Amino acid sequence: MTNADILFQNANLPAAPLSDILVRDGVIAAILPAGGMAAEGRPTVDIGGRLLLPGFVEGHIHLDTSFYGDDWVPHKPCTDGFDVHERVRFQAENMADAAPMIDRARNQIELSIAQGSTRMRSHVMVDGSVGLASLETVLAVRAEYRDLIDVELVAFPQSGILRSPGTDRLLDEAISLGADVIGGLDPASFDRDPQRHLDVVFGIAERRGVPVDIHLHDGGSLGAFTIEEIIARTEATGLQGRVAISHAYGLGDLAPDAARRLSARLARAGIAIMTNAPGAHAFPPVALLRAEGVTVFSGSDNIRDSWWPYGDGDMLGRAMMIGYRSGFYTDAELEAAFDVVTYGGAKALGLADYGIEAGKRADFVALAAAHVPEAVVAVPHQRAVYRAGRLVAENGRVIR
Numbered sequence: 116m117t118n119a120d121i122l123f124q125n126a127n128l129p130a131a132p133l134s135d136i137l138v139r140d141g142v143i144a145a146i147l148p149a150g151g152m153a154a155e156g157r158p159t160v161d162i163g164g165r166l167l168l169p170g171f172v173e174g175h176i177h178l179d180t181s182f183y184g185d186d187w188v189p190h191k192p193c194t195d196g197f198d199v200h201e202r203v204r205f206q207a208e209n210m211a212d213a214a215p216m217i218d219r220a221r222n223q224i225e226l227s228i229a230q231g232s233t234r235m236r237s238h239v240m241v242d243g244s245v246g247l248a249s250l251e252t253v254l255a256v257r258a259e260y261r262d263l264i265d266v267e268l269v270a271f272p273q274s275g276i277l278r279s280p281g282t283d284r285l286l287d288e289a290i291s292l293g294a295d296v297i298g299g300l301d302p303a304s305f306d307r308d309p310q311r312h313l314d315v316v317f318g319i320a321e322r323r324g325v326p327v328d329i330h331l332h333d334g335g336s337l338g339a340f341t342i343e344e345i346i347a348r349t350e351a352t353g354l355q356g357r358v359a360i361s362h363a364y365g366l367g368d369l370a371p372d373a374a375r376r377l378s379a380r381l382a383r384a385g386i387a388i389m390t391n392a393p394g395a396h397a398f399p400p401v402a403l404l405r406a407e408g409v410t411v412f413s414g415s416d417n418i419r420d421s422w423w424p425y426g427d428g429d430m431l432g433r434a435m436m437i438g439y440r441s442g443f444y445t446d447a448e449l450e451a452a453f454d455v456v457t458y459g460g461a462k463a464l465g466l467a468d469y470g471i472e473a474g475k476r477a478d479f480v481a482l483a484a485a486h487v488p489e490a491v492v493a494v495p496h497q498r499a500v501y502r503a504g505r506l507v508a509e510n511g512r513v514i515r
Contacts, residue, residue, distance in 0.1 A: 120157045121504050123479075125149050126167040128471060129487050133164065138477040141503030145473055160506075162481050166490055168453075169471050170233025170478030170502065171430035172460025175328075175361050175389045175414025176223070178237040178256065178266075179249040180206060183419045183426070184222030185214040190424045197396075199305060199332055203273060206421035216249065220256045223418055226428040228264050229508045231480040231500050235264055236328070236414065236464055238271035238298055241289045243279035254293050263507045263515070267464060269328050271298035276315050277306040283315045290323045299329035303341050310344075317348045326357040326465070328389075331365070334397060338365015339377060349384045356385035359412075359463055363388050366404070367397030374400055375407060382408035387463035390455075391416045391433060392440040394423065401441050405451060412460040413437060430456040431480075432494050449488040477504040 123136040126149075133149040137157075145152070182188045193201045213219065227235060240249045250270065257266040270289035276282045276299070286297060297319045302312035320327045327349075331341055342360060349358045360381075366374055366388070378400075381388065387410040390399045404411050413433050418426030431453075437443075438452035461469035468476045481499040484490035500508040507514055 120144075121477075122152060122154055122157045122159045123167075123477075123504075124159055124161050125164050126162040126479075126481070127164050127485075128167055136167075136471075136477070138504035141477055141505075142468075143471065143473050143475050143477050146471070165481045165499075166484045166486065167471065168231075168480045168482070168487070168490065169457050169461075169469065170480055170500065171231045171456050172412065172464065172466070172469075173227050173232040173235040173414050173428070173430055174412040174456075174460040174463060175391065175416055176227070176235060176237045176428075177239070177271075177417055177420065178220040178223055178253050179216055179239050180420045181219055181223045181418045181426075182213060183219065183226060183428075185219055188213075188419070188421070188424075191421075197332075199301060202422055206273070216252045217256060220253055221259070223428065224256060224260055224264065224266070225513045226418070227415070228260070228500065228513050229511050230427070230429040230431070231498055231508075232428070232430055233264055233478040233500070233502050233507075234267075234461070234464065234466060234469070236267045236269060236296070238269040238328070238330075239294070240273040241270040241285050241294070242272045242274040242276075242282045243285070244274050247285060247289060247292060250289055250292060250294060263502060263513065267295045268293065269296040269298040270294040271330070272300055275300060275306045276312050277308055286315065287319050287323070290319065290325055294325075296326045296328050297323070299327070301330065301332055301341075302344070303337055304333050309341060313344060313348050317352050317354070320354060320357075321352050326359070327354065328359040328361055330361050331363050334365045335368045336365075338363065339369060339373070342366070342377060342381070346380050346384045346386060349386055357465070358385070359387040359389055361389040361414075362393075363390070363399050364396050366399040371400075371403065374403055378404050378407035378409050385410075387412055387459075389414060389463070390437070392437045394425075398440070401437060401455065402443070402448070402451065410459055410462045411455050412463040413455045414460075429494070431490060434491050435494050438491055446486075446488040449491045453487050453491050478502050
């Protein structure tokens with residue numbers, strides 16, 4: 116026994132009997148049937164038969180652009196349908212009148228922690244319009260909350276790379292400053308030169324040894340073409356298993372046979388797909404992708420910002436949304452939706468210490484449900500969140 120031992124008792128683990136979990140120095144040391152370990156003077160936490168789940172993985176969020184906790188900003192529709200260029204312009208206009216970014220980022224990260232996320236990937240604007248200022252702010256917020264949540268940052272060219280002079284240099288500097296991942300945005304439709312755009316993204320990834328996560332909103336054949344180009348770059352640079360495509364709406368536009376063929380290629384290249392099952396958009400066929408061996412993960416994406424007014428930072432609610440929109444009804448399908456916001460996210464982000472098993476970090480969420488399928492459909496809001504064995508949030512309140 117060490118001074119850092121904690122014994123979690125009477126935990127209802129998925130596909131396991133009621134269990135006790137010994138945590139030592141923030142890591143799971145042992146899991147035994149309930150009553151199998153004596154307290155022996157250790158601090159104890161009685162889970163009381165509640166379902167104990169791994170901490171959720173918030174795999175795609177924008178900490179720098181949310182207005183959560185700020186004044187309500189009415190949504191402004193695009194002139195004609197959905198236009199990324201116009202939405203970027205609306206965002207710049209709204210950000211000029213918003214509260215300080217550091218306050219808004221704190222509000223959003225606390226929302227995510229309170230809902231049960233213990234790991235996060237946030238995209239942060241790095242381009243000619245904002246330089247490195249947004250990244251510097253979010254890096255400060257990451258440091259402030261480092262004991263409550265792990266945050267991975269993506270240098271994200273929201274204004275494009277080629278259309279925003281100097282962005283290629285800024286993206287490279289962002290990695291030196293502390294960003295962990297290099298991002299991209301609609302190489303064909305936004306910058307209108309997919310080859311040069313991908314030259315920059317994959318060039319930095321190779322030179323700096325960092326993963327890639329590219330926003331891809333383009334639908335139909337243009338989206339499929341861009342996915343094929345990203346697959347080719349991934350294989351050519353040896354970055355299999357280190358590349359993600361976020362949104363990939365085009366996969367949802369393809370006929371099943373075409374989607375299956377492209378999914379098989381994604382799986383061979385080890386490219387993960389992020390979907391948040393958004394609004395009125397087509398979105399990737401989650402079941403088909405998973406059946407072909409593609410890692411699928413999820414995130415809140417935008418929370419109450421210039422893109423849409425929705426979002427609550429709840430990844431369990433996101434699993435319900437993915438299941439609902441995907442037509443998932445059986446227990447196995449509901450468990451697949453849950454995997455997308457937990458183990459799928461952990462695999463996409465390369466988290467080797469994730470999960471409820473010996474040797475993994477003790478990140479848990481305890482809530483009232485009999486099993487995972489019930490948790491996905493009921494989305495219980497009363498939760499206790501533990502990071503490395505320490506209570507960091509309970510019933511919607513962050514504990515500092």
